[in-house]
Every structure is written in structure tokens, then in C-alpha cells.
Amino acid sequence: MTDRHVVVVGAGPAGLAAAETALAAGARVTLIDAGDRPGGQYHRMLPEAYDAARPEVLHHGWRAFDRRRRRVLAHPRCSWWSDTSVWALERPDPERPGPPRVHVLRGPADAGGRRRTTLDPDALVLAVGAHDRVLPFPGWELPGVFTAGAAQALAKGERVVVGDRVVVAGTGPFLLPVAASLLEAGSRVLEVLEANSPGTVARGWSRRPWQLAAQAAKGGELAEYSALLLRHRVPYRTGRTVVEARGDGRVEEVVTARLRADWSVALGSERTLAVDAACVTHGFSPQLELPVAAGCALRTGTGGEFVEVDSDQATTVPGVYAAGEITGVAGAPAARAEGALAGWLAAGGDREAATLRPLRRSRDQGRAFAARLARAHPIGAAWPGWLRPETVVCRCEDADYASLCRAAEAPQTASARVAKLETRAGLGPCQARICGPTVAELNARLSGAPAESAVEGLPAPAPHRRPIAQPIRLGDLAAPPEPHHP
Template identity: 35%
Template sequence: MTTYDVAVVGGGPAGMEAALATARAGLSVVLIDEHHELGGQYFHPRAASVRARLGEHRPEGRVLAGQVVAAGVEVLTGTTVWAAESSTLWVRSDPAGVHAVRAERVVVATGATERSLPFPGWQHPSVVSGGFAQHLASSDGVAVGARVVVAGSGPFLLPVAAAITRAGGRVVALVEAGHPYGVGAAQIRSLRHPGKLVQFARELWPLLRSGTRLVQGSVVRGVQTSGSELQSVEISALDGNSSPFRVAADTLVVGYGFRAQVDLLRLAGARCVVDEHDNDLTVDVDAYGRTSVPGWYAAGETTGIAGSLAARAEGALVAAAVVADASGRALSAPPAAVRRARREHAFAALSRSLYPGAGELARKLMDSAPDETQLCRCEGTTVGQVRAADAGSSADVSAAKTLTRAGMGPCQGRYCAPALCALRGTTPESLASRVPLRPVPVADLVASPLLSSGELTDTVQEA
């Protein structure tokens, strides 16, 4: 079996940039992504039929993907990494099934997942995430609904609402848990980023023009439905100091920002630390993406949320570290990538200071969530069941998982972990990263020649 110099997991802006630069430096590189085309979340390619009608979406992503292929990178799309042990990645694809990919060095660029916080009715089909609504609007040109409420917290809500409006939907209300829209010290500091201010104005303008109601300091408490139809959304102040009110809508888009996807890095043993603002884990990396495990690196939103430009720059920086470590030569980082990463992270930090921490938000929302609220959609566990679980200690989140099955379904807690940790008053550190990271059909494991040859080790076989 080939042992590559470098395996890059994740074909978004960060992973593509890392694969391209390491391949151009003469290393043998494999780039793995579970999607069927390269691009990740930001360069998410349009389906061929939509492309024929609307043209290319964010064409620079196609250009980058073309450069990756031309540089000789072996691209494995439709391939999911579900386990890892030192220099071996266990992957699954169709029709190959389960197999191993080996590399001297691994760059993890698996991006982020959306942060959801449950409320009664969030599992209704007319309640969707910001990422879904954004992809539908900006990539496919389709508004997710005719009368839409966009709610949650964070800078992503505004571009989502703007994209829905441009696609022909009416955003009747934008409901933000914090108070970012106003004039304060942080907003004044944002004058240092004029390009971002222009982008902000471009996104705000269609909403102002179409009469979107801006509600700050408030959150969604529930939805009123009739069968599969959404009728209205119930909103009240985050601190509970005002009476709830309803806004008629056919669709609710709700999201509380993004969480770095560190499960593969944790499995590899990379040190992660708790970010207190969001009560979430971030991987401990140096300025060039080296983790605490020799030979393992991280880049892009896996290392923190700062947008696609920062992700691309970090892909170039991690590549510089990989090339230096592989060759024993001094590290030579592209100055433009250093400047870009610094600038984008400075803006991300400024932007973050405008919004309430996700940890505090999760605690407040979970404290007031009724018992019947569904917490884990994979297993159907409710908030009340988690509250009632006799876990011995309120902070023993693993025991609560075992007793209620919350977080043990196909998503492995990726979506319910923030709420589960808020309910048990703990951090996601106490939720271990487990094999398989993604569902793997048992038939594929059984059919794998690796099983009979003994190559799948005990840890992986136990999965």
C-alpha cells in the first residue's frame, strides 16, 4: 500500500490550499473529502443542472480545485474518514468500502459544524439551520420560504437573511440574542476593516428596504404549527423580562454560530482546550497549525472560526510547516498568507466581542427549556430525561449519555453536545471522541479484507 508524504482531510478552502502548496513543493499528497466534489462549505459547488441555469457559484473555488488536480494531488472524494491511528486513516467510500490510507503527515482541515440549541418544536420540518438556508439561497438561488424568521446569534445570521431576500423570500424578522447592531466601542473599531463594513452594508440594505423587523436581545422559544405547516414563531427576551410575542411565518431559520470540528484531532490525541466564551473545544496549535502530536497538523475552521479567507491563508501556512518538517529546511511562510490570517483573525475576534458567548447562551436557553423539548434528535431524548438521569453527579455527562442515549446516535453528539453540556453544567471535554466518527455500515466492516488480515486493530474492531 502507498504511504503518502501527506494526507489532507477536508477539501474546503483550507484543505485545498494545503494540498496544493505541499504538492507543488514536491510531496506526494492525498486529499480526502466526504462530499462528492471539492469545495467544502464556502466553495460548495452547484449541481450541474443549477450550474447550467445560473453559472458557476464562487468560481474561484473551481479554479482552486482544478489547480489541486493539476498539481498531481490524488483526490479521494466521496470518502469519509471514520477512525485514525498514528499514521493510518480508516476511510470508507463507495464502492471500495472500508480501507486504510497511510501518510507520514496528516493535515486535518475538517471545518466546522453549525451550533444548534434546542427549543420546543426545533425538529419541525419547517425549522432549518442557517447553513442549509444559505446554501439553498446562494448556491441554488432558492429561498427557503416565503415568510421567513431568521433567529439565533452571530455574524452569520445577516448574510443568511440577505441571501434569502435576494433569492425572493421575505425575511419578516431577524431575531438576534445579543445587541450587535448599534454604535459602541467595538462597532467603532470595525472602521479599521472598511471592506467588511461595505459587505455589512450590502447585506443590511436589502433587509432594510424590504422592511425586515430587527429584534435584538431576544430568542425563539417555540413554534406554532398545523401538521407539516409552520404558522408562527414565538419570541421573547433572552433574560425573560418581557412577554413573549408571535411572528407569523412559514419557515424558521435558526443557528447559534459554528463549532470547530475537532473530533478527528481528538481521536489522534491532539491537545484541545476549552474556549470559555463558547464552552467549546479548540485544538491547541502553533502559528503554523502544528498540533501537540508530531506529524499531525490542523488548518482552517477546525482551528477556530474566522471565515473562508482565513481558512485559505491557514492552508498555505500549514503547508509551509509540513514542507519544512518533511525536508528539515527552515520554515518559509508566504508573507501574504501571514498578513491575511492575522487580519481575518483580528476581525473575527472583534466580531465575536459583539455577540454573547455561546456557552452563556446555551446555559440560559437550557435553564428555561421545558422538559418535553427534544434534545438529541438522533435518539429522541428529551431535556427532561437528561435532567432526570440519575448520573450521580450533575457534571457526569458521560453517565447521562449512557442512561438516556443522548449524543449516542449517528451524529455522535456533534449537534446536541452544546445543549447536553449546558444542561449538565460541564464542558465538551468530558464527551470523548469515539470511533466511528461517522456511521460505517457493518456490512462494509465485515467485508473488509483488513478485518481478516488483522490490520483493523482492537479499537477499530470494537466499533
């Protein structure tokens, strides 16, 4: 028994594994998630009142997940805090190093009277995941244009179909499970469009093919998704994507086009397709608000900025560990391995324990897979050629491409921060979570400043620290917090 209190933020594959091993090491665990049930996006479940009779049909690895979930939630030293948001991390006194104080709001999101509570853990594990990155294109702000992750969440978590005639487009293997979820929920998927050319995808996946043996389970998933698309006669096309959405009040049709290797549009290849929904994703952006608030250093990797961790999943802040997609987008198995390592070591477990060797091996294989994934499905440098002057870049503030161009051309507004104030791009409710990487990249291209983007080969912009990481009502902010003593 270590008698350490470990707080785990996020109950997806990484967070749940961290909670399990921290409990096994003898710690007391508080597991926090904004959802009402564990699982994250990967194992998103229906509400309890509408539980699936056979959930194993809807989820890969369901039985192992269900066993882990039951063990963790039933453990006497585990406190499960659902519907809970971490809205701030308060760094300790520099002379007293350790994990930050955790400020949380308990209660359903957007509800009034949420309980404000603070936690002072002995160790903190951040496993907060990532969200879709979507590049702007004309019409992407129309109702009926969804991020692929949002469409999948509605299909898996609510059994709600986003449309009857749907196109899934973007880049990356995530397109396949999204299409599968939509088909199983009752949508008709017209086609799945991978923006990268067959050559780019093949070169990325075929390099050092012997390394793929460690990802045999993913091969099985790929076969299942491919068989499902074949049964429903859904074409999968490479080198093509959605470059425009049109409609009166909502999306009614999309324009797809063939792309060159750099993602410039091949003129004359445009096709118009009648739809009532489009689901688009161009990879993932890690949710870095909490790691940055904690003071964790970031590293530039292929595909963007991620939290820097050592071989023990420890960040540069004493007592703070990170696992899952905030350290690199490598899939659920790697996230579970990282989470298990982080939880065990955060709880003070033996660093030389024999059980850690296969976890480290799985983690390292996951990192190699993440690099392969980024090479096979990069974002092409010529995508801004899709944009028109009136194309909305920041949907929260309706900032368009023309306003970014004007700001970049004027010497007094050319810097990224001043351009942001001038155009208001990134100042809306999402606080640049969606448009931030795009706005930074476009501003760098237009102004000729040093590139700050998530395009392959270029560094991504370092997110600035926000004292308030999640929205909070002024009434809740003014209320005195309730200290928690586990």
C-alpha cells in the same frame, strides 16, 4: 521536490489552500472531501448538470477560488477524492511517531458497496470545518425548523427553498449570508433576528476599532448583505429571537421575544408570527471527531474547544496539521491563510520562506477577528429559561428536559456520563454532534458539578474519542481494505 505524500481532509477554503501550497512545495497530495465538488460550505456549488451561468454573483471571491480549484485539480501530483469519508484514524505505534493511518470509504454517502481504502501519509492536514450549534427551544424538532447552515446549503447547493415565509434567527454575522441565500433562491424572509442586545454587539465590534482595518473585505460583504436586505425590505432586529415553534405536524408559526443581555426573556414581549420555515443558528461547533481520534490536544477558547496548534499550524501529534474552523471560527480569509501555512509546512517547505510572512500576519489578524466575533455574539447564560419540561433536548433519542432534570437530581445518575446513559441523550445517530455541548452544559447547571459548557467564560466538554468517527455499514467494515499507493 520533497517526495512527501500529504493527505488533506476537507476541500473548503482551508483544505484547498493547503493542497495548493503542498503541491507548490513539491509534495504529492491526496485531497479528500465528502462532497462531490470542492468548496465546502463557503463555496458550495450547484451540481454540474445545473451549474450557474454566473457563479460569481452567488459567491464572494469566486474568481480567486475558481483559479485555485482549477490549479489544484489539474495538477499532476494531486489526487482528488470526492464523495469520500474518513471514518477512522489509526494511531501509529508509540515507538514510531508520525501521522495516523487514514481509513476512508469512497463512494456516495449511504450507498452500498463503498470502497474501503487506507492511506499512510507522510503528513496529514485536517481542515474539516464546523457545523451549526443550535440551542433547543420548544418545538425546535418540528419539520420546517432548520439549522441556518442546512438552509443555506439547500439554497446554494440545490437551489431549493426551505419555505415561502421564513424567519432567520440566532446570533452572529452568519445570519446575513443565510438570509441573502434564501432571498436569492426565492424565499420571502420576514425578518432577521439577532439575539444579542445592541449594546453587547456594539461593545464587541467597537473595541480596538483600528484592528478592523485588516478586515476591510468583510466590511464590503456586510454592505452587500445590508443592501440586499434593504431592497427586499427585510427588517434586522437585535435583542430578539425565536423562543418557540408551533404547528400541527410541521412549523406553522413561531413565537419571538425580546431578550435581556443575559438572554432571559422579557415578559410581555412575545410576538407570534406565521411562517412555514425557521432557520436558526447560535454559532458554530468545530468538528473535532478526527482531531480527537488522531490524539490532538485541544484548547479552551472563547466559544468552546478547538484544536491546539503552534505557529506552524502543527498539532501536538507529529506530522498532523490543522487549519480552518477547527482551530477557531474566524472566517474564510483566515482559514485560507491557515491552510496555506499548514500545507506548505506539511510538505516540508522552508519555514523561513518570505511568502509565509503575509500568511502568518493574515492568520493572526483572523485570530483577533475570531476573538472579537465571540465577544460581540456570545451565548447568554440564561437561555435555559426558554425550556419547558417536555422540550426535546436530544432529537435523535427524543430525550426531553424533564429527563435531564431527573437524572441530575439523583446522586447515582448526576455525573455527565451516567446521565447520558440514563437519558440516552447523545447516543443517537448524530453521536452528540448536535446536542453534546447543550446536554453537558445543562447537566452541569442542574447537578451543580463543575461547569463544562461552551458558554462564554466556561470550558466546553472535551469530546471523547470515537474509534469510528463516521457511520459505516457492517458489510463495509468487514470487507478487507484496499491499500493505496500514490
